[in-house]
Amino acid sequence: MILPALTEAESPFWRPIKYSLFPPLGLATLAAYLSPDDEIDLQDQHVEKVNLNDTPDLVVIQVYITNAYRAYAFADHYRARGIYVVLGGLHVTSLPEEAAPHADTIFLGPGEETFPEFLKDFKARRPKKQYASAVRSLVNIPPIRRDLIKRHLYLVPNSIVVTRGCPHHCDFCYKDAFFEGGKTFYTQVVDDALAEIDRLPGRHLYFLDDHLLGNAKFASALFEGMKGMNRVFQSAATVDSILRGDLIEQAADAGLRSLFVGFETFSPQNLRQSNKKQNLQKDYRKAVDRLHALGIMINGSFVFGLDDDDRDVFKRTVDWGVENGITTSTYHVLTPYPGTALYANMKREDRITTSNWDLYDTRHVVYKTKKLSAGELEEGYHWAYKEFYTWSNITRASLTHDSAKHTLKHFLYSGGWKKFEPLWNFVIKSKNLGTMLPLLESILSKVKNSGAISQEPEARIEEPESRSQEPEAIQKKLKATPSTQGVTKEVTTSLALPAEILSVK
Template sequence: MRIKFILPALEEAKSPYWRPIKYSLFPPLGLATLASLCDESDQVEIVDEHVEEINLNDEPDLVCIESYITNAYRAYEIADSYRKRGIKVAIGGLHATSLPEEAKNHADTILLGLGENSFPKFLKDFKDGNCKEFYQQGEVSLDNLPLPRRDLFKQEKYLVPNSMVFSRGCPNKCSFCYVSSFYKGGKSFFAYKVDRVLEEIESMKGKHLYFLDDNIFANKKLSRQIFKEMRGMNKYFQGAITVDSILQDDTIELAYEAGFRSAFIGFESINKQNLIQANKGSNIGKDYIAAIKRLDRLGIMINGSFIFGLDDDNLDVFDRTTEWAVSSGITTATNHILTPYPGTSIYDKMDTDKRIITKDWRLYDTRHLVFSHPNMTKEEMESGYNRAYKNFYKWSNIYKSSKEHEEIKMKLKHFTYAGAWKKFEPVWNFIIKNELLSKTRGALVKTLK
């Protein structure tokens, strides 16, 4: 059977915010995981519209589409195109799980939640000519899963082909978190066994890894085992952690010894009331500066995530947050306008309170204000968001922030990494257009070292 997996392009691909390098970082790991559950006799392909064009005139037996909120309309367009020709379509992913009835208007089958258990059942039913309209996640176990089908990736099109996870979900319950829509009313965190994680690490060539887990320290016992085993592998990796996990024990030191060199941290807000509103328990009452300094002394760079638009924010939040990030030595910043995704508790509350001003999912990209804010207009919010990015990445602020580190090596790493990531867009575009990303991976490893 011919099975085609598709990741449609996000709406940003058609907007002024489109950065080819940002969407050429990671291949679609989730689709490769599902592909590994197909039969050996199946002819399987994966198409990522961020890095290649989709042929909509082919004749697969089954099309499986992954949906996010800002690729939902494109996902539906692709699905409708195939279904008009009598080709069966299944849609899964975050958006389909959040709004299954909407997605069902464009698909024969909707796959809800994680697919490790439900996808093989769906495939069997499909081949038997007896598939259902909806497949629930069911009881999920990550034991005995095959490795993702990385052989289906166009590796030359990605800067970081060696991405992986050793867990699914997150034990935290932040009110704004899109991933929480996957785990309503049930278990919200799953993890592989340590031997399975090590097998996957060893299966990938090269020195660089990116762990895409929501929090690589979520299961401390597991992560400590992994980091101890990784010592001596000569790998350098990046991943997401929480503020409280840095301060608790020596796990961060173990991670550094294993090769951890760049941390994504959701600071979200420098206002305690906002953190309480967002139920960001891992940050409330925690010493941000102590966590930052601990990482700096080790030699771990920080990509700080910040959310604008929580109810306690005023017009000064953009400049105050940027000034704090620069003066704290944050290497790169990922800013967002608060976006109440369907399926989250914050969306449910805002919808009940009639604060949602649009349900055009194309605008749910964390760059537009989609709800009424008590202290700012839509124009003020979006202007402030754009100003915060522009100011953080000014050469003068990159230089100023790099000087906040204690060691010369970290000062140089900061300046090089931040400058290369944000200030050389034409260079990245040339590299991508000429399929030279693989040539830059060595430079990335040298910078991380």
């Protein structure tokens, strides 16, 4: 089972630590459907060299848009030697006609149902050319094959996914394309999720769910069950779920210490254009204050290049993040992924400028922009990252908190993430990432500021004041074309990548 490296892995902006965070959980999930007697090799090209000279009975590759070309090259290499290859994942589901010539079998959508069906057919020597997910359920799924994960190669080996999909339908998100034809959001049985958590060593967890708070009943029961486990965890949620009810307080009591929040844009027009209705008329500042009152650090996500964005958007966004004590910011250039509503709209308007999937990495402009030129958009994107993570802005953002402990946590987390690249590279190369986990757990230790902010706050997105100052101005292609995001030797439960059987790679 293989997860090919993303194209970004060979770019000038490659950060080894960013791609050494999480193991290929999807592939390890699908591997659980294989027989205990099968010999399985799970390889992640982000952290190790892929062995292409083996002769397995089956090769399973997970494909994302920016590792697609590399994934196809791997697949073609094995098929030329008579080895059976299956492809699955986001990109395969979005463009099955592109992927099919490179595989003996392709998987569309999540793999919990289709992969075991394929394995049965494969062993009976009558596999189909294509398997499409229809039934969506996480009931009675087998435990993830974590024994296949090389834990010492990852900073966060305890990653976990207890839901699939998201209840929202943003136009720029892959979710609707991947889950087309069935349920687009569903959860594990709470007891099964708790059992999986209980099997994980140490304290730290990272929930890779798109929206852990998406089903309030499930999340509430999960957090209640986690009380007393002495866990600290990180996850993702939406602004509206932070402001609604007391679920975020329950999460904090269970150990939530850091949250990825999709703010995306301050423009109501951009939100409407993107069908991100859940953020409309929501007060971002109140959401931030509520999280900070609970001692929860924030990783804010922002998208540049929506049609209402002008040249001031970069400075406004950075200033807002610093002034509101956002611990880390993740910036993206708007990217119209195939299969999304955004892609369909731009294709219809003749705005797509390239189908080189290597450039669909949220760093490059691949469409005709409106108020910004492509050059201004890419320059502003890079300026925003550089400016937000200056020592002066890290310090300013840290000092917005009410307690000295939260200030110190913010400073260490933000500075450590962006300012110590040589140290991270040394630790990664020496294969000692695991030694950094106690430090991460310490930084994520509990801290509360003044008091909880009232729920159901005033509904309003507050547009930051405009500032006049403008931002200043692979193995190279592996015997193949550019790559798509992540072909894996592992298959995420959501992805339709099968695991290698018998001798599976």
